[in-house]
Amino acid sequence: MDDRKFRDAMGKFATGVTVITTEVDGKEHGMTANAFMSASLHPKLVVISIGENASMLEKIRKSQKFAVNVLSAKQQELSMVFAGQMKEKKAVNFARLEDLPVIEGAIAQVTCNVVSEYVEGDHTLFIGSVTNIQLEDEEPLLFFKGQYRFLSMQEVFK
C-alpha cells in the first residue's frame, strides 16, 4: 500500500498535540507527539508511540519515565519547537512535576513511569503508569490533515 494514502488516512483522525518530556543526567528533552492515548482507568495507564529515529526513544529507555504535556491553543510555537520545525533553536523554561520537566501552560501535565515497552514496526510503544496530573482550563491545540487547528465554539454549535 502507498505510504501517502496511509498518512492521509491517519491524518483524518483529528487529535490534540502533546509534548513528551523526560530528563537524562539532568538534561531536559522534549518531543512533539500526537500518538498518545489513555489505555486503562484501573490502573491508570497511557500509551505513547515513539519513532525509531527519534532521539527521545533512547532517552525514555534510560530515564524510564516521561511526562505528557497536552498543549493549549496558545502553544503552537512550542509544538513547532519540539518537532524541530523552527529554523532557530529556542530556550525553553520547564516547570517540574514528580521530578520531571513539564511544559508550563499545558492544559494537562501527566507524569508517568514506564511499565512496559513494545517495539512494533518502526515505532516503540511505551505504556506509562500515571504518577501525577496537573490541569489548566484552556482551549486545546488541534492537529488535523497535517495542519494545526483550533476549536471554534461557533462551529461546534452550528
Ligand code: FAD
Ligand atoms: P530532537 O530532534 O533532538 O528534538 C526535537 C526538537 O526539540 C529539536 O528542535 C530540539 O532543539 C528541541 N528540543 C528538545 N529538547 C529541548 C530543550 N530542552 N529545550 C529546547 N528545545 C528542545 N514523532 C513520534 O515519534 N511520535 C509521534 O507521536 C509524533 N507526533 C507528532 C505530531 C505532530 C503534530 C508533529 C508536528 C510531529 C510529530 N512527531 C512524532 C515527530 C517528532 O516531533 C519529530 O520527529 C521530532 O523532531 C523528533 O524529536 P527527537 O526526539 O528526535 O528530538
